[in-house]
Amino acid sequence: MTATTVQTEPSRSGPPGLLRTREMPVALALIALVLFTYLNNSRFLSAQGIKDLLLNSTIIVILAVGQALVIITRNVDLSVGSILGLVAFATGTLFATVSGIPIVVVFLAGMALGAALGAINGLLVTAAKVPALVITLGTLYIYRGLNNAWAGGKQYFADDRPAAFGALSTTPCSGSRSSPSWRSWSWPSWPCTCAAPGPVVTSTRSVPTPTPRTSSASRSDAASSSRS
Secondary structure, X not given: OOOXXXXXOOOOOOOOHHHHOOOHHHXXXXXXXXXXXXXXXXXXXOHHHHHHHHHHOHHHHHHHHHHHHHHHOOOOOOOHHHHHHHHHHHHHHHHHHOOOOOHHHHHHHHHHHHHHHHHHHHHHHHHHOOOHHHHHHHHHHHHHHHHHHHHOOOOOOHHHOOHXXXXXXXXXXXXXXXXXXXXXXXXXXXXXXXXXXXXXXXXXXXXXXXXXXXXXXXXXXXXXXXXX
8 A cells, every 4th residue: 555645735824915025014114104294294295295295206216217227137326326416516517607508408418427427337347347336336436526526515506597497396297388487498399298399479469348239229219318
């Protein structure tokens, strides 16, 4: 006689699959933090409060999107903060020193500078066969040193940039042409479906008020009353 053994899978006890994900503790902590803040300040989840939260996290979200591509390839980039500071000061310098420069040109210049600095990191990692952690740690201090040497303590404020540039973060992308911030955009077209291309010229005309017409019967009554 041969003995047969039956293997049974161990029963999995515990929460369902969604609660076993690695992101769930982070999500629960975020929900608890939001509720705790809301209980202490009821204006935290107001429309203006949510708008301020989204505006303040915009730069971090943009950096996180680019950093995610690096992390997916099992690398890391420690120099993103220094690149951000160098590109930000470069764009501020363009606005302050070049009068009437189009905003789209500043966009392209900033993206080109950031891409060039990132390409230097990529070339050093692939050509020198050095881990990205070591390369980007070195370029972090190099880019920061270049920024400090270039800036020299100089700062640019909101008055040094066009009003239309500052309105990009607050003007809704509804395609409306009535907003004054879009009127200062002078180029004929803009590669964004939410922007109104070109300046907007509005005109008003006074419409004459129509004179009420009286019937012949009412006119005859008025004449007879005046004769009497």
